[in-house]
Amino acid sequence: MAIAARIYQDGRVFGLELYPGKPKAGVLDFPDDRVWPIDFNYDDEKLAAGEHEFLGVETRDITRATDDWLVELDKLDLPHVDVPEAGLFDVTVSDVLRWARKTYPSRHARASA
Amino acid sequence: MVDEDQKAYIRVGFTSPEIANRLGWDQENIWMPEHALQWIQANHATLSDPIGAAHIILNHPRSVHQDLQSDDGIYFITDAEELRSGGLLKSRSTRYVDAVVRFERVSDGAFLRLFHLSPRKRNHGGFQLWP
Numbered sequence: 554m555a556i557a558a559r560i561y562q563d564g565r566v567f568g569l570e571l572y573p574g575k576p577k578a579g580v581l582d583f584p585d586d587r588v589w590p591i592d593f594n595y596d597d598e599k600l601a602a603g604e605h606e607f608l609g610v611e612t613r614d615i616t617r618a619t620d621d622w623l624v625e626l627d628k629l630d631l632p633h634v635d636v637p638e639a640g641l642f643d644v645t646v647s648d649v650l651r652w653a654r655k656t657y658p659s660r661h662a663r664a665s666a
Numbered sequence: 667m668v669d670e671d672q673k674a675y676i677r678v679g680f681t682s683p684e685i686a687n688r689l690g691w692d693q694e695n696i697w698m699p700e701h702a703l704q705w706i707q708a709n710h711a712t713l714s715d716p717i718g719a720a721h722i723i724l725n726h727p728r729s730v731h732q733d734l735q736s737d738d739g740i741y742f743i744t745d746a747e748e749l750r751s752g753g754l755l756k757s758r759s760t761r762y763v764d765a766v767v768r769f770e771r772v773s774d775g776a777f778l779r780l781f782h783l784s785p786r787k788r789n790h791g792g793f794q795l796w797p
Binding site: 561563564565566568570573576577578579580581582583588592594597598601608609611612613614617 | 707
């Protein structure tokens, strides 16, 4: 079953928040030792106990979420999401980032021109 | 402050004179978009006062770096204990809190914009600019 999510966008900054409307005590980290171009938001209490409860992603430049990184993202055990405002339903997190990468940089470029 | 796209901004103070001098900043304030504050409150609720936290991070960072995740961001990071001791952070797992500021040009000038603030488990700074 897909989880409800909402998006945040500010220029090239992009975020995906699972369980919108429910305040989250999220802490940013990576799923492994690599320095990802995407931050993963994990529940604070679970992280303190050594577990990873996924609450969403954030990136300060969506264009850095390259195809190679999105392939790596697909290898993680992340839930499918519904993002109604983007017309995306039962998709992977990488699908949402791929959509954002196509959708937002052009707006950013227009705003900066 | 409201920008040309009618987005509202909140003043979060400035950095120390020494750091501002190192970065070549001669502005008086750093501004956070209101929608960024709302995102932080929704996703990083262990920061009980994000504006107060931003003020501490900008004025008392452990170090300042180029941002690894954006081309033009300046990455400030401070030890979580700095905020915990002031009652600004409730997180148990957080080791650091970071903030990223960008110099943003608009049609009638430029300003410093804080566009990221969050608790973080690892230092994610790039090339060190200060100290």
